[in-house]
Amino acid sequence: MKTRRGRALPVAVAAALAVTVGAAAPSAAKAPAPQDQATSALKAEIDRLYASDPGLLGRTHKMQAFIMELALHAKTRNPDFKVIPQDAAELAFVDGDVDKGVLKDLVGLVDGWGKEDLLLDGDGVTPTDEQRAYLELVRHHLMVTETSTVETQAELQEYYARAAKWGVIPYPRIGGELAQQLNPGKRWAENGDYFWVEDPTTIGLGSRIDGTRDVTRLTDAKNYLYNINGRPYDAWSTWDAEEAAYAAGDGDRTRITDSYGNGLLVPSPGGPYKPVPADDPTVQKAITIYGDEWDWWWRAAGLDASAGRQTWLDALRNSDYDVIYIDSFYNHRALPAHQTPLTRAEIESLKHKPDGGRRQVIAYLSVGSAEQNRWYCQDDWVWVDPTNPNTERSMKSGKLVNRVYSPPENAPEWLALGYGGNYAEEAVVQWWNPEWRDIIINGGSPYKNVATGDDTSSIDRIISQGFDGAYLDNVGVYSRQGRNGGWNEFESYWLAHGGIPGEDHPYISVGGITPGHGQVDVDFAIESANGKGYSLYLKEADAQGPFARYGDVSYNRKGAHIKGLKDGTAYLAYVVHDTGGTTSRTETVTFRPGLRKG
Structure with missing residues (x-):
């Protein structure tokens, strides 16, 4: 039976995932094996949750079912595979209600939970309602990781104090004045990001680091790296051309305060870029100290334009983090036909720290949104939108105007809602639709990789690459309701037009x-x-x-x-x-x- 420190898997789950080596095939007259019965019971519970009525409670159940279906599928292939949802920890509880207690079958199938921007909310003494769900999971012996943007030394100390008090594993994303203090002449973005392989000592994690520590169970971990988008290391040879194209229509792209793009500029004598806008106090301060000749950080460091992949992998290998969350592709920003997944050998090389300790390598996977750069995205699902701050390619999706819903045009109906914010290249999906479940979990989707023709599911790809687990982003989309509407309007529209797509x-x-x-x-x-x-x-x-x-x-x-x-x-x-x-x-x-x- 597979166990975790201080927490045994529920009997039904453990039996379902047990592996019998060398056992003879049962005859037709024999009763089903206990693990078969347990697996059947789990599948029946998943089906029951998927069959819930429309509405918020029904969507809660459907997301619980999705997490359980993915975890059961993955652990059937590899019982040691870790599943870590991000956001919406209330999903771990019956009906999404912390007061009703944990949903045992779901908690027995996941290994941790993650969250962005949680610890610094509230007064740090009495947990907020949102914090309470995560702290309950800590008490149920799940690893809980959290990352917040931290902008001052005082905030950083408070952040670590709260993490220690509540048993949460912290990772600060350094922004604002603190980024400039800790990385002088190298980091100017006002907001924290999750792009860099940070030196743990520089960001205050030194006391949690032990390069000899073996982490085979997530409850053994004391620290982690949140690096779900390796933007600073990606496709260096294209950066100058991209900057020239933007500058042709928008002369202020050299903002050193923009962490996604030109925050990657650093002072460099003879460099071709001058930070703008000149009237920005941060820019004025940077120019006063370092001058107005800047260049990309990698070129200023003397690195070759083709060395991005190796630089990123070396930075990961040379770090002493117990757990790392990374994307399963190196060139995250490339279109699907040009993406190159990390190889199994590369992932295996990341599993041991420089001092020999075993670490866990976890693949990022968005399950609540479709992204235009993923293997499954077809060309006709995207449209060119020059206003997209990250890329001109934006995902098609259902629209909401004055709380009136209309489905996407010439694209799958399950591209349900616009993601919002600066993420026009993503669309919130109707995750319980069988087509999306085939893309992420089951395989056999009609939407094949445009380059290879392969219809292997995302989770099976990740398992075959050799990752230790998957980090499931955007499970919290189930409750999404904005000023102009959301899921209620989606459901109302389809109930009035023949039924919700993919319902049985x-x-x-x-x-x-x-x-x-x-x-x-x-x-x-x-x-x-x-x-x-x-x-x-x-x-x-x-x-x-x-x-x-x-x-x-x-x-x-x-x-x-x-x-x-x-x-x-x-x-x-x-x-x-x-x-x-x-x-x-x-x-x-x-x-x-x-x-x-x-």
């Missing part, structure tokens, strides 16, 4: 019910209409006048006729509650064929 059972939409007076109180009952279908009856308080026609559902005060209902089938109705013509809330109700009462 039909949906009937009943929406837009606006009574003449007060709050709607809707009840449902179904009765046979002479064997020619069923009628849906609505019981309302103070309903006035006829209701509108809505798709294949026509309804009025006397009831509604719905085409295509089958006896013995459960259907879901999505109801919009209106008060005075304004939507006050949405909810999902279930109705089944039966006799109308009253």
Whole structure:
């Protein structure tokens, strides 16, 4: 049985993942092996969660199911494979509610949890509601890692104190004045980033470092490196051309305060770049101290333009971190046809620290968003958007305008929502759609690698590369609701247009019910209409006048006729509650064929 220090896997999970060597194949007359029964029970629980109704609780269950399905799939291939979701730790609890206790099957399948920008919230004495979920997971003997942007020495000390107090493994992303103090003449970006292989002593992690420490279980780790995008080491030979192209239309791209791009400039005598804008106090200070001749950090260091991959790998190998989170590709920014995954030999070379200790090498994998530079992205899923701050290629996605949803054009329906912020090259996905589950977990997707024609899933690629585990980003998208709407509007749209894509059972939409007076109180009952279908009856308080026609559902005060209902089938109705013509809330109700009462 596989165990972790201080925490045994639940019996059902351990049995499901047990491996029997040299056992004879069971005959047809024998009962299923215990591990088969346990695996079947886990799969049944996953299917139950996936089958949840629309709405926030249903999406909570569907993301729990996704995490469990991925983890079970991975651990069936390699029982020692680690699974670490990032964000939304409430997913580890029943119904996403910390007060209801952990969801044992899920917690038994994951090995840790990660978070960005958590520790410095609140007063550091009483945990916030969000912090409480992560601290509960620490108490359940999961490794919890956290990274925050830290901008002053005082903030850095407070950050480490809170991490030590709460048993969380910290990694500070150094920004602001602190970046300039700790890396004089080398780092000017105002915001912290996760691009650099930092010297742990420079950023204050020295007391947590031991190069001889073996980390085979994540609970053995005392530190980690958050390096999920190796931007400073990527495709150096293209940087000058990119800068010239930007400068042709936008002369202020040489911002040394922009960590994604020109924050990678450093003072260099004879360098071709001059930091802008001149009236920025940070830029003025930098020029006063170092002059106005700057160049890319790697060229100033005397490195060859083709040495980026080797420089990055050497920096990782020479570090003493216990756990490293990295991308599974070197050239993260390349288009899918030109990406080169890390080789198995390269990954194996990262698993031992310079002083011999074993470390864990974990691959970054976004499961809640599709990215335009990943193997599965087809050319017609992207469009050229010069306003994208990171790349001109942006992902197509569903749109929300004044809380009205429209699906993506000429792209898969599961590219559900725009990611927002500075990430136009990503789209939030309908993660429970079978096509996305095939891309990330199961394989066999119709969307193959444009270069190789391979349809191997992302998690199987990562396992075959030799990674010790996967870091699952964007699991928190399940609750996304912005000013212009989000998942509620996505579900409402599709329930009104034939059903949510990829669902296994039909949906009937009943929406837009606006009574003449007060709050709607809707009840449902179904009765046979002479064997020619069923009628849906609505019981309302103070309903006035006829209701509108809505798709294949026509309804009025006397009831509604719905085409295509089958006896013995459960259907879901999505109801919009209106008060005075304004939507006050949405909810999902279930109705089944039966006799109308009253």
